[in-house]
Amino acid sequence: MGREDGQHAVVIGASIAGMCAARVLSDHYAKVTVFERDDLPDQPANRSAVPQGRHVHLLMARGAAEFEGLFPGLLDDMVAAGVPVLENRPDCIHFGAAGHVLGTQATLRDEFTAYVPSRPHLEWQIRRRALAIPNVELVRRGIAQPRYDAAEERVTGVLLDADDASAIPADLVVDATGRGTRLPVWLEQWGFGRPTETTVDVGIGYATHQVHIPDGLIEEKVVVAGASHDQPLGLGMLFYEDGNWGLTTYGTAKVPPPQNFSEMCALADQLLPAHISAAVRKGEPIGDVAFHKYPTSRWRRYDKMDRFPTGIIPFGDAVVSFNPTFGQGMTMSSIQAGNLREVLRSGDPDIAGKLSQATAKTTWPVWMMTAIGDLSLHNATGEAQWWYRPVGDLFDQFLGAAETDPVLAEWFLRRFSLLDSLWMVPSASLIGRTIRHNARLWWTEKRAASRSRRDRDRVPSR
Template structure:
């Protein structure tokens, strides 16, 4: 661990902000986490995480990364009631992609290669927040807005942030040697940079206009064997369905419509639209389950990547991470993973000092975000309802995925590799390895 020095400020107390605070606590004397919400004392939804009440399970790579930052964290999740899939039992998974039902019997060849912890977003965030609160040099400033950044002008460095209390509007300035923006897809950093005389980062965007409708339910033990049920949208049926297990037999279920199509607005219409989408036994379990909250909706307009790595003129002392930099269609579950990976990148960069930190961080983070971006955008563009340029690489990637899920109907090794792809673990680029091509394209 490097010798601590100076102060750091993290904007946002979501997954990305909490992981960033954990990293910064090893390198800075004082770390302040600024959050707009008043944070709940328990695993409850909050306004700043509108998608928190919908199916939202961390990938295997996300939880692996969290364990590196918080040793023993996964054991804590399990002790709190989280489920673990670590035996490769395919009867616990019910996934359909493009009309292809993945194999549901037997086991994957190497169960230890992918371990999934089923913990819903509010529970996961609460457990992380408890860990961060236990760090002596980390404090929280709740119910505050970040109004503007401060800088030392010609020296080209951010020096802090001006905060305003949400109740009174009273302002104060927090000085900082490093400011990390982890405020999510509503990040104001492009505007704040302009206020300091810097350009906005260039952006890539793919509009999808999806709407989620869903709710949490309690399924009595033994009422549903599957940990995950997922039916992806198809060209002729632009509707997706997910029902994920979580801690203490709580499930979250939702439907997703796309391209601006209306979504269900009450429980009755939610279940009605699932008649031909959800497996009958899963739909029956959902209908008989105890609702734990009212139906909620969440709208997601577009995948967006703010390319801070491409800026030729940027201030020192400012990092942007998580959804504030790159946000993906939530259906693919990549957001928490990229935030966790970026936290490890930030740690590695800080181990080599803070000189030229933003450039080094953004360059490495862009490589990881790019992998997830290509996966998400290609998957969205497989649906004709989504407008966008279908390049040769997109068409090839989608063709190989289609062959892969076809093979996964009967081949447990291909199922394993597909799960690696979904969970962002294993070899990079599993779609193009020779053995995968042989087992998929040439079947």
């Protein structure tokens, strides 16, 4: 299929997801117009419309590969701009999950290579590439709503103002407006009803400081200490292209995060190895603390709707927004872009239906993984299947074994990064390895305790 497939596609929102959608659409439509009301800086910078952008964002290895497929040369250009690369050495990462520090003493395999751009830098790199495509145009203004033809049950464009005279015709409209999308409202107005929603009330509160830490104090480039059932606070540190660290602390289940740099340092003392927390205390905070709240993970189930208008598709966080402490949102948007590319290449006229099915297929295993983690390990509230708790307990055992077994640690990191598969399901051999590992530890601890009791009994009384 070529660009003669359609004449005009419109993307509402110049987010990372919106720019990825524009890139894919540019291969199938003669013209792609992106509407964005926010100011878009010419250099990497935080945007008011992206309040979460000031907080730590982790680009998963899978996401790096997907973005490179959409924008060839992106990764090399990021490295040339100073973006750190997580080399395949065990001293580059400190990773804690659900109260366990994974044993990363072994070198990770080559294809695990990860890149560590800040959110503003990655967004800028993607945006400038998308807008450099000849048939992609940016229009700096918002839209009032899509233009809907009730007789044809089709969206035929967008309205810049409330009246029909402002209509911009389009063969396809992409809603990439994020979590605050109004598409469910519009669908209800058009007679289709709202999509059902699956939610998890995670109650996340963020506090982030940019920190300059003197060179040579930390070998690691990625430092993660996740929250657990007994410790509702977590912490993430990433070394970025400007030579500074992003230090994000957070609380789960509505527990407030640290409110200032001193409290962040105190949390680092609790959660991190001594050499890292000491380096944080020697760091110089830059600017003010940035705060942000993320109350609810939300999946709008467009794939379950009986009827849906043609001519419009939801995209990115407008469909599903994941708990950001898992760091998978940007990567899932890149996977959605891959889904859109495959649907358009197939030539199927039911673009919305096929895309919603494909997105549901790639969303389900990741949503399930994060929901189990939140509901069983992070004290979140929401609808839970009966098997979430036992699966969460089993993974707690798996992560306990991964503290000292690099093979299990690498398997978890690769699956958590969505690299090998979207399914976090260990094989029978890995489950057996976990059981044997934990049994050996239990037996060793029992024998040590027994020897200690015997030694105490031999001490003569006075």
